[in-house]
Amino acid sequence: MNQPASAYFLEDRHDPNESHTLSILVQNEPGVLARVIGLFSGRGYNIESLTVSETESQKHLSRITIVTTGTPMVIEQIKHQLDRMVPVYRVVDMTLTGRSIERELAMVKLRGTGEHRVEALRLAEAFRARVIDATIESFVFEITGASSKINQFIDLMRPLGLVEVSRTGVAAIGRGPEGM
Amino acid sequence: MSDNSHNPNQMTGAAMIVRALIDHGVKHMFGYPGGAVLPIYDEIFQQSEIEHILVRHEQGAGHAAEGYARSTGKPGVVLVTSGPGATNMVTPLADALMDSIPLVCITGQVPTHLIGNDAFQECDTVGITRPCTKHNWLVRDVNDLAKVLHEAFYVASSGRPGPVVVDVPKDVQFAVGTYHPPLKSDVHISYAPRLKGDAAQIRKAVALLASARRPVIYSGGGVINSGPEASRLLRELVEATGFPITSTLMGLGAYPASGKNWLGMLGMHGTYEANMAMHDCDVMLCVGARFDDRITGRTDAFSPGSKKIHIDIDPSSINKNIRVDVPIIGDAANVLGDLLQVFRTEVKKPDIKPWWQEIAKWRARNSLSYRKNSEIIMPQYAVERLFELTRGRDTYITTEVGQHQMWAAQFFGFEEPHRWMTSGGLGTMGYGLPSAIGVQVAHPDSLVIDIGGDASVQMTMQEMATAVQYELPVKIFILNNQYMGMVRQWQQLLHGNRLSHSYSEALPDFVKLADAFGAVGLRATKPADLDGAIQEMIRIKKPVLFDCRVAALENCFPMIPSGKAHNEMLLPAEANDEATAAAFAAGKALV
Secondary structure, three states, X not given: OOOOOOOOOOXXXXXXXXXXXXXXXXXXXXXXXXXXXXXXXXXXXXXXXXXXXXXXXXXXXXXXXXXXXXXXXXXXXXXXHHHOOOOEEEEEEHHHHOOEEEEEEEEEEEEOOOHHHHHHHHHXXXXXXXXXXXXXXXXXXXXXXXXXXXHHHHHHHHHHOEEEEEEOOOEEEEOOOOOO | OOXXXXXXXXXXHHHHHHHHHHHOOOOEEEEOOOXXXXXXXXXXXXXXXXXXXXXXXXXXXXXXHHHHHHHHOOOEEXXXXXXXXXXXXXXXXXXXXXXXXXXXXXXXXXXXXXXXXXXXXXXXXXXXXXXXXXXXXXXXXXXXXXXXXXXXXXXXXXXXXXXXXXXXXXXXXXXXXXXXXOXXXXXXXXXXXXXXXXXXXXXXXXXXXXXXXXXXXXXXXXXXXHOHHHHHHHHHHHHHHXXXXXXXXXXXXXXXXXXXXXXXXXXXXXOHHHHHHHHHOOEEEEEOOOOOHHHHOOHHXXXXXXXXXXXXXXXXXXXXXXXXXXXXXXXHHHHHHHHHHHHHHHOOOOOOHHHHXXXXXXXXXXXXXXXXXXXXXXXXXXXXXXXXXXXXXOEEEEEOOOHHHHHHHHHOOOOOOOOEEOOOOOOOOOOHHHHHHHHHHHOOOOEXXXXXXXXXXXXXXXXXXXXXXXXXXXXXXXXXXXXXXXXXXXXXXXXXXXXXXXXXXXXXXXXXHHHHHOOEEEEEOOHHHHHHHHHHHHHOOOOEEEEEEEOOOOOOOOEOOOOOOHHXXXXXXXXXXXXXXXXXXXXXXXX
């Protein structure tokens, strides 16, 4: 009840946050990504990961995958707010469908020699990471998988001479024969 | 020479713009010229189908177009230049987005090859206006222009209406291309507003309504936006069900204020009976309103015992602030029509006599009462007299923002939709004067009154010159208390009576100011003079600035204090004693 002098009701709801992966099919026109991102920043929504690329060039369609967090009410709002944008065709909550595959690609650069180098190669093999560049004192691994697997791989590489990481962000697709 | 040179659809971009406006039935537009729109102004000069109203500031053009749109139901059209012309339009665009007003704003842009070059009068118009439009476009190719313009009109006026911007670089205005008249295919296939309500949901809603013992209908601006048919059906529904009805600020006029089921406006400055009915109801039917924070008060104590039905054309309005039990997505007129049909065939009018008896007790509290005064004009009295003396006339009311706006909403009874133009969502001071100009352009023979405050009207006062130029006899009825009254009220109630910068120590002499503009100035300082002065104002067929000197320290009640629920309203009888202090003690302690 006690709140500072304001006509706004300042207390926030305390529902737990959830993480959801949204696939958004949009008309690939100038500014469409700015629109989507502007919606998130303007309304105070979170973006944990964002992936975007044209997927059907003939129809000028792009697919955006966003991982976001929020209370169930906020997640519902995000979907509705996206859906009502003029160039948005469809929004699918991949987390709600429960039948989606999510993958991310990362390139991981290591610098080191001797034991660390051997250990890194051994771990890379266990994680099915491929060597895509090598010098006598460095490797670049390419690893694909769920974000959690990539996080784990990066954590393991850190003491072995991790230099930098480049990640694509999450791409998602539904299982089974149907498209979105 | 190719055959194309004889094709009547071959024309410059500038000519296409004017042609498209004509094809969309535009009769009036509001604007201000500048370097980047000169080719369009040149085309306007050479035609006579569209009348262009030259404003004195682009913001005035935007609000005038809003008033035009709201009072006609047709999109308002604005033409402004690049850079400052576009940035001055930002406030009206944001205002129109909040209140779902259809606007088509055409902005000039620097030539394509200079975009991004920090050219003279360049700004990133589509970037700046992206969050305050329903959609916007930058047209880089003259052959895209016709399609974009047609799409712009469709997007602005369909679904939940809103403002759109079409940004046209100057070289595109000069370039020659092919125009085509509006086609169905001009619209994004990704944009398809849902108009028809789901039949199963409508049945659920009817079942809830049939079971109700303490029902309330809560309607909003969506009913007005849907068109006259929605208001007619809403009235029929109230008649068929016998339910009480309240409305938001934006929805006034959809149900007549003289109707027997009318509870008055709800919300922060709504009536006691409306807010109590909202709090204690068992079934709430919300039509075209969005559970805004000025309506709900504290959300965790909002109408705790009710099942809620929500009809809205915008799915994002559903469950945004308040969780509802039966959402129905669709156009208000469509859904109300279907709902009414099912209700009539399957339900007999529920008996809710005990509920009406309870409401009668709340009504008896007389929450809009105020202390009468024979020496000083009370602002509420001024609005009451204005209403009485204009009754039966063809009247349109606009307002600015603040205490006078709330008094206008409380004391002026609206019988019809589209008669009430106010900045509800954005709360834009300075809205009312240019808006009245727009209304008067659309309805040249009607009585158009801006109920204003002394602070608000100064924000767009320059538009008096527009009114004089086009002989638009708007009446600017200023409730002059020399304060930013609503700011002061909050400082009194919530900030320890420290009146920080809410008093205007220097005000213009509004009567002389009117004279300087070539309008007529009137003043009333005593209640005894008020009626005569109002009647004179109505008689004068010129723009009038009416300086109505009202009680300086009067505050606006009833009021839901901060952080409180609907059933914790502060009533005027209690407002000036210890109860005020007690009601706000929690707030003050934390200032």
